[in-house]
Amino acid sequence: MRFFTISTSPNSRAASLIHRIQRQLFSSKNASDSKSLYRKISQLGDPNVSVTPVLDGWVNGGNHVDKQELQRIVEELRFYKRFKHALEVSLWMTNERRFTMSFYDTAVRLKLIFKVFGLERAEDYFNKIPENKRSFSVYLALLNCYMLVKSVDKAEAIMQKARDLGYASKPIWYNIMMNLYYRVGDMKKIHDLLTEMEAKGIPHDPYTQSICLNACAWASDSIGMDKIISTMESDSRAVPHWKTYVSAIQGYLTMGLSDRALPLLTKLEGQLKSPRDKTFVFTILLNLYADIGNKDELYRLWNEFKLSNRIGNKVYLSMIRALVKFNDVEGAERIFGEWESSGLEIDFRVPNVLIDSYCADGLLKKAEDLITKGISGGGSPLMMTWVLLAGGYLRKNQVPKSVEALKKAVSICPPKFENQLTTCLDFLETRAYLEKEEEFTKLIKREGISLMSIFDKLSDFIKDGQLQSVQECQV
Template identity: 90%
Template sequence: MRFFTISTSPNSSAASLIHRIQRQLFSSKIGSNSKSLYRKISQLGDPNVSVTPVLDGWVNGGNYVDKQELQRIVEELRFYKRFKHALEVSLWMTNERRFPMSFYDAAVRLKLIFKVFGLERAEDYFNKIPENKKSFSVYLALLNCYMLVKSVDKAESIMQKARDLGYASKPIWYNLMMNLHYRVGDMKKIHDLLTEMEVKGIPHDQFTQSICLSVCAWASDSIGMDKIVATMESDKLAIPHWKTYVTAIQGYLRMGLNDRALPMLTKLEGQLKSPRDKTFVFTILLDLYADIGNKDELHRLWNEFKLTNKIGNKVYLSMIRALVKFNDVEGAERIFKEWELSGLEIDFRVPNILIDSYCTDGLLKKAEDLIAKGISEGGSPLMTTWILLAGGYLRKNQVPKSVEALKKAVSVCTPKFKNQLTTCLDFLETRAYVEKEEEFTKLIKMEGISLTAIFDKLSNFINNGQLRSVPPC
């Protein structure tokens, strides 16, 4: 598999093609041919199924595709986290001298290699890129990889290289480094980077502001947060991004300053006037009104929004989750009934919120009935559905039923979780959680599966000794 291929001597027809691509690059719409090609690729849901035969078949069938359209397809696949397929399209696009590789293509490919194969392969790819092709964007892509894996020394080395090359003149370089230092808890280095930006006259953008707000929240510095908010709102030329508002609101809530968070929520609502990210902003607003404890505003927002906007599964899920935060299970059930009558595709992430609530409250029959109803209507329970039910059974010391629920979770889980869940099953079936409490507790808190309710519940049961008297399965 060739990760880097450069066409050095294109013929005249290729030169003409390049000119046409450059004229069209990043235009606002994808051609209808590309949409059809993307549909063919998107149907290959299994990442282990190669998209190369689809691409070859498309061209061999006499269809035309240009580089701009392929780049758009790569971006779509990246957006949906289909990194392996996106990498295949990227490779197909430039290999066999189909299209010359740009700096942008190299940067995107480096990120995709990192996502698919890990840091070592990404570094190997970077080292094979000729020095004259290592542009601003390529170095930035590698810095982003180092930030994600929290590799401070390597990130600082690349940052210094960027300074030496004159690349580090934009806020994005400092934002990535500050994000890294925030993730590892080194606030002094964040201060040093902000000072460097000030000395060099590098302006703060929305991401810089968000990082500064996060640092202030971490330090419980409400005065610092007030100053940043005042500064960003005083800029008449740039409306604060909704993500910056969210960071500020969460920071105030973290410090218990609900009175300062409320006006920011009103301003965040103003972002709903823009069609971009409208649904996503709305779901965040629902969560934030629940966090702030204002049920009246939650219902007001819900009733206003659904009058003029289409409500999808994610929005129903957010509203149900928000009501559960208030312990308003009856209200959540009413919204769930609306969802059932909406005619939307059955998505078990929606009933999962109620299933979790029922299992937490010991209402196992209601949880079982909800799962059975979803199945009868053509839905497929998720791994988390069975895990939540398993946690409910454990609250009632019904270990055999918990084992059966976990077996169903294993049957539908992805390879990423299979080993952890299988090992967890082994512990439960052999009652080894009693003899190997420390090992079992470590297992159930492993990153990637700690988001599901069962593992926190299991941990609590073990620590409280509640499982020690459970009879063998």
């Protein structure tokens, strides 16, 4: 698999132009073809199913595909966080179609490699790029990777390199660095960057405002948030961005000031007019109304939206999650029934929400039936499907069934979880967990594991001495 293919004479301005127009132009025949090809790819809801056969079949069927269409498809897949499929299309674009890569394509591929394979592979890819081919967009992509993994030293080195090359003249560079400092809790360096921006005449954009709002929320500075929102809304030159409103609402909710968040929710609903971000904003609104505890508004918004908009898997998933937050399982089951009858491709992330709820309540038969029904309908359970079921079995002290479910999870899990899941299996299948309770407790609380309910529950069982060995349970 070749990760690096680049044109010998790329034009960065042309690449930037492609990036701006590919989301907007759909009037030509090629744009229409692109929609059709993307529709075929979008139907593959399971990230473990390759899109390459779809691409090959499209071309072998006599259909035309050009570079701009493939770039647009990559953008769409990235927008919906389908990074593995986006990387496949990117690789197919250069490896199979022999299209050369622009600076922009290279930066996108670096981001996708990071999302799919992690930082080390992304750095390896970056190091293979010739120095004279490392445009501002490529450096920016690497800086963003370092921000996401909270690598302060490496990020600061790239930022200084960008300053030296004259790239760091736009708000985005400072936004990424401020986001990093916010993540590690270094508010002083955020202030230093804001001072640097002011000294260089670099304006604040909506993302800068969002980061400042997040910093105020972190410091429980509601007055500071009020001032930022007031300044933002008094600027007649631009309508406040929806992401800024989301940051403000979440900040107020974090501080327990729901009365200040409610008016902003109404303003955020006004952002649903944007056709590009409409679905994304809607799913965020569902989550926010659930967080604020207003089920009536949640149903109102849902009923209004579905009258005039196509409801996809992601929207159903968000609504079911929101209802489960209210412990409205009956309502969640009703929406799930609508999803089942919608004819959408089976995406196990949707039933996973109910499976999680059923397992938490000890309703294992209902969870098992849901999995069986999904499989019979052509769906493929995800790793988390089996992890959730394993957690449910452990709550009922059904260790052998938990082991079998974990084995299924291991067989399809991403590499980053394989060691953890395998180690849990080793402990369950032997008496090791009875002899090494302290070691096991530390193991399951490592970053990336404690987020899964099964491992936390496993720890509780071990501490309480409730688990028996697999051999004893099978007697």
